[in-house]
Amino acid sequence: MDEGPRIVAVDDDEELRRLMVAILRRFIGSVHSFRSASSAWEYMRTSPVDILVSDVDMDGMGGLELLARVKQEFPKVRCVIVSGNPCHERPAMKSGADAFLSKPFRTRELIEALGVGSR
Numbered sequence: 001m002d003e004g005p006r007i008v009a010v011d012d013d014e015e016l017r018r019l020m021v022a023i024l025r026r027f028i029g030s031v032h033s034f035r036s037a038s039s040a041w042e043y044m045r046t047s048p049v050d051i052l053v054s055d056v057d058m059d060g061m062g063g064l065e066l067l068a069r070v071k072q073e074f075p076k077v078r079c080v081i082v083s084g085n086p087c088h089e090r091p092a093m094k095s096g097a098d099a100f101l102s103k104p105f106r107t108r109e110l111i112e113a114l115g116v117g118s119r
Helices: 014-027 037-046 063-073 086-094 107-114
Strands: 007-010 031-034 051-055 078-083 099-102
Touching (some): 007 037, 014 051, 031 037, 037 051, 037 063, 051 107, 063 078
């Protein structure tokens, strides 16, 4: 039985991360969440992932660096970048993001950016 796409959600804002995870689990399925891009990267290096949803501004490795690593190592992973700063959209898209969402975003925008049907 198909369990749907495997998603990694990354945001250092705990409240927003929990909200994203709740939305993704309700509409899509399996989600692993991380507070840091480096933790998400370590997970992704050993576990298959279909979709990455990541914030940009985080301590240590940022979301754009994570995006670049993912696109280099796993080019088929769909990457959705989110940020409260719209100036990150152009660099994200140039680095291979499949979609960019400005915070705050609506549930529907997030689901549509994933490029998969809801269950």
